[in-house]
Amino acid sequence: MMSEQHYLALDIGGSAVKYGIINQGGEITLKGSYPSPKTNIEDFWQQFEQHLLPLARQHQVSGLAISAPGSVDCDSSVIYGHSALRYLHGPNFRDEFQRRYQLHCEIENDANCAALAELWHSKLVDDFCLLVIGSGVGGSTVINGKVHHGKHLHGAEFGYMFVGIDDDGKPVNISGCAATRSLIQNTAKLLGLQEEQLNGKRVFELAEAGNKGVQAVIDKWYQMLAYGIYNVQYCVDPDRIIIGGAISSRPDLLVRIEEKLDQIFSENPYSSVRPQLSVCEAGNDANLIGALYHYLQRQELKS
Template sequence: MVTTTAAAPEGPARPDGWSVGLDVGGTKVQAVLLDADGGVHERRRVPTRRGLVGVVDSSAEAVEAVLHAGGVPAARLRGVGVGLPGVVDPRAGTVENAVNLGITGREPFAALLSHRLAGVQVQLENDLNAAVQGAAHVLDVVEGQPVDDLAFLALGTGLAAGLLLHGDLRRGARRAAGEIGHLIYRPDGLPCPCGQRGCLEQYASGSALDAAWPSPDDRPAPAALFEAAAAGDERAVEVRDAFVRAVVAAIRVLVLSCDPERIVIGGGVSELGGQLLACLVAELDRQAAASPFLATTAMPDRIRLVPPGLPVGAVGAALVFRAPTVGRPDEVGV
């Protein structure tokens, strides 16, 4: 694993093997404490405060909270891994254009957080790249066999994928690998903040469901929609099925471009659980029945959901200190 982080001092050797992983989102920072074997011992979350200083402080508080819960002093940490949205340079320890966090310029996040944590080593990674590593780790534990060829499809505010292909983390020449949410799904369709129209994430994301089916109460829009559809609401069925077709289009893109062994679906919408999986499998089966070619790809057999309540992004971030090399060294920091 490439862990060169010029912005974060390594300090003395830390033989215990403990590490903390953070998944930094727009509303919360999720933290996990992992032992030397990758076992999760504690989980904590704190609200995210926007802006560079706010995000650094929130991240430090999450680290301190999970260490306190586990009774592990910071001196025993091998390091802290952080999954961040935006353009992340793991080698330099910087992040930029994390607009959901209120960070726009190129900022030395690893150095700032390391200083806030009294010199603990900090390694940054893009949040989806961290999540796909966490998903691989979880599948290894759940299914009892290593899976190093998979895509993590995040159905959250946006739509994007992390790619782990034959054990190599694929960032891309300009770190755009997996940005499938900005493929055109419907020409001249809904406007997208990226400047295009008809982008896939305008139809296959949590924010797409928020817009198409505003929840009448405090329930998340996906839960309200699927409940109404199950009750026979014709309009809800129409909206649900359109969403499912768009998500299946994203799955099809991943299979036909990268052919991963597994596709793990996470993000807020994945909390629908079995009802989402059943709809996706039914649509994949329907399309396969009409296409002998698609039938040979066995897409339904590849789909998994993230286990409920397990923060794979934070787990993957913690794994940067013990995972085998992911991505060629020349890809890191390109």
């Protein structure tokens, strides 16, 4: 009888590198994190060798699955586009991991990994879109069980969609008005605070404590998010739109969005297709789990 195979999965984020040892069924047996290297690619390799190479050897992993920011070319394993970690853009990760550590690697965009985790663990059979609400708004579209990457690897980059103009007449996109960061920025401006003094949780605490100004900021935030969701529905026409990111754990999230959608549809009587909403079920480990699912798809190991 063959022993169970294990894989090392990485979720490279702007502030932390999360990792996990995962079996072929998607069960995480060990996980942890360390601060993301900020300087250059050599620092990235050094940190990998310090934190993860011994782990990979100890568990005799069969491969390395990576979730990363940016426009990931899964075929070449090169990351294009932009992210907070500029050194990630350019190297061929599959070649580098093979040459340096004799580890086979597959890599995919982080939002796409989150969508693949939903596909795998929630056993979704319908087409769906995923909106990941964080420092920006990321996204993914899954059609017929496959991620739609687009001609230029920008499929489902919903955060770039313009949904209005600001007080200076400049266009505002979804990432600029419906991300958690925008919620923090607008609240900080209202209260005369530095952004570093707030986080998303604190903003909602201020509103729940009765601060009318912060309540208005949050109400506008929900309105803009609902506009974005409406646009996604009418551009892609999926069976379902799933909301991810830390804010998706708020129990009133979908209720507040539905209230704003009620307003939109009452003002637009000719709009007849209402988005069917849900929140991510894979939780904080979605990117790790989805990265492995992507790896198994690429290696044709997924039954």
